[in-house]
Amino acid sequence: MKVFSSFPDFLLYALRGQVVSANTKFRKKVTPQHRRRSAFYAPCSISFIVNLPVMILSYPVFRWMGLKTSLPLPHWSVIFSQIIFYFILEDFVFYWGHRVLHTKWLYKHVHSVHHEYATPFGLTSEYAHPAEILFLGFATIVGPALTGPHLFTLWLWMVLRVLETVEAHSGYHFPWSPSNFLPLYGGAEFHDFHHRALYTKSGNYSSTFTYMDRIFGTDADYWKLKTLESNRGKAL
Numbered sequence: 001m002k003v004f005s006s007f008p009d010f011l012l013y014a015l016r017g018q019v020v021s022a023n024t025k026f027r028k029k030v031t032p033q034h035r036r037r038s039a040f041y042a043p044c045s046i047s048f049i050v051n052l053p054v055m056i057l058s059y060p061v062f063r064w065m066g067l068k069t070s071l072p073l074p075h076w077s078v079i080f081s082q083i084i085f086y087f088i089l090e091d092f093v094f095y096w097g098h099r100v101l102h103t104k105w106l107y108k109h110v111h112s113v114h115h116e117y118a119t120p121f122g123l124t125s126e127y128a129h130p131a132e133i134l135f136l137g138f139a140t141i142v143g144p145a146l147t148g149p150h151l152f153t154l155w156l157w158m159v160l161r162v163l164e165t166v167e168a169h170s171g172y173h174f175p176w177s178p179s180n181f182l183p184l185y186g187g188a189e190f191h192d193f194h195h196r197a198l199y200t201k202s203g204n205y206s207s208t209f210t211y212m213d214r215i216f217g218t219d220a221d222y223w224k225l226k227t228l229e230s231n232r233g234k235a236l
């Protein structure tokens with residue numbers, strides 16, 4: 001078993017696609033080399049072709065909306081409350097956007113790209129159709145767009161959001177991960193289920209938390225499976 005000395009060590013390992021399943025009984029295979037390579041080059045290309053122009057073009061818009069770049073930095077309580085607001089809003093918008101992507105036509109022509117990896121690892125969090133990157137990227141920027149934060153807060157939010165999605169796709173649930181302190185956090189096991197199931201029955205559509213799926217009943221199959229697993233564990 002691979003032992004990680006720190007969270008960054010794990011992230012690097014997960015990003016390289018070396019991850020085998022640790023938290024489920026369903027994934028025992030290492031992703032083949034050529035598949036890992038494509039999961040690396042595709043997000044890199046998309047970052048240059050889609051993300052970079054969007055970032056450059058959106059900068060004047062953010063400035064117009066009140067983005068600040070000068071010192072002093074905002075008080076930590078402002079940064080903290082804005083980041084929490086962004087996580088909650090992103091999760092809400094992402095949930096509905098993701099559900100729309102699971103309708104027949106959009107899944108077939110757009111979202112199936114992200115689902116090519118039934119056993120995801122870190123880099124596959126960014127492996128998606130360019131249209132999906134643009135569509136779900138809206139969930140990430142809507143919070144900052146509404147509040148006009150400091151540039152520091154914006155970048156901190158982006159870093160935390162990427163770390164969160166890499167962890168959700170890593171295939172690992174670590175007891176020492178800082179995300180465990182977030183109430184109602186979904187994590188890798190929760191999102192793994194989404195990648196394993198058929199597109200019509202996926203469920204677990206949220207990006208960060210579990211409560212949206214709980215409210216709308218889209219996590220029912222996941223909890224059924226968890227109950228089965230725990231009953232099987234007790235019977236052994």
Ligand SMILES: [Zn+2]
Pocket residue numbers: 098102111115194202
């Ligand atoms: Zn999906």
Ligand SMILES: [Zn+2]
Pocket residue numbers: 114120125169191195
């Ligand atoms: Zn995913």
